[in-house]
Amino acid sequence: MKRTARPVVAPNTDVATITEDTIRSFAGYNIKRAFNVVQTDLNRTLKPFGLRMVTFTALALIVDNPGLRLSQLAQSLGIERPNLVVIVDDLEARDLITRDKVPQDRRAYALHATLAGRVLRDKSVAAVEEHEKRVYSAVTEAEIRALVQVLRKIESNG
Amino acid sequence: MKRTARPVVAPNTDVATITEDTIRSFAGYNIKRAFNVVQTDLNRTLKPFGLRMVTFTALALIVDNPGLRLSQLAQSLGIERPNLVVIVDDLEARDLITRDKVPQDRRAYALHATLAGRVLRDKSVAAVEEHEKRVYSAVTEAEIRALVQVLRKIESNG
DNA sequence: TATTGTTATACTCTATAACTATA
């Protein structure tokens, strides 16, 4: 959060010339803006499949981890249980997943993807790969790996 | 988006053992979760000052760029003009900034921070610095710089 | 007592269309 001089902005100065010293060294806002760009492009990408960022991720996790509990999924997604319920409701209503009773624990439900769910996952994953090529075109593979690593460190700090 | 085998999750498997291959290589979700951690901690930090992430950033930008127009500020913040209006309303109502008529262009308003606004900015910047130390404690200075650089490349791709 | 899934609720964030007054 270093700050330098504070130049006055002329009446019709271009935004590019605005001093953002405070914000430039404020990583939080960079994460925010980058996230916004990524999410907007991703949601546009997933719209034809009837999916959003969260629903896509939830479906992918259920496909890869059959028998997942709702609370485990919520933790993996980093969202609160109440917010996940409606997401699971949506996926179930569209017959992409099932909520199966667990004999060992009658409070819990085991989540399983249906055939349709697996098919939609595969199709949408392909689209997401295209999206990633587009959004990360200016960044190298190594940079993305480093990015993800740092983001995970930050995340585990919360 | 590489995927490997899909192990079955045992009834009471810990979340840490869940296969997240799909998501682990899905940078978008890492950005989302990290952003969430940062924003939550930051908003908690700013609450005593009556500020949120956006209002803090807006105030800081106005302090550093006296005479800023609303549309310039919106562009700098990466948000739509309509959403900024209520933010500026809030800051103005609390006498932290002023909306001054511009003789050259009677449509526009020049934004200026008041003394109270500058004082609040300085106080909250100090708190934000503490927040950054906390949230980025597991990351080096160099890693943060690299992170911000990559995020900017992603952002400029939107 | 604690936990799973759930309902209800409220607040924030974001996007879009459309208006007004000026340019």
Next chain:
DNA sequence: TATAGTTATAGAGTATAACAATA
């Protein structure tokens, strides 16, 4: 015609309290 600021509105995302059923 285009732009600056504004109004209204709707959709997502997120967080919290509290409940029933079960552990």
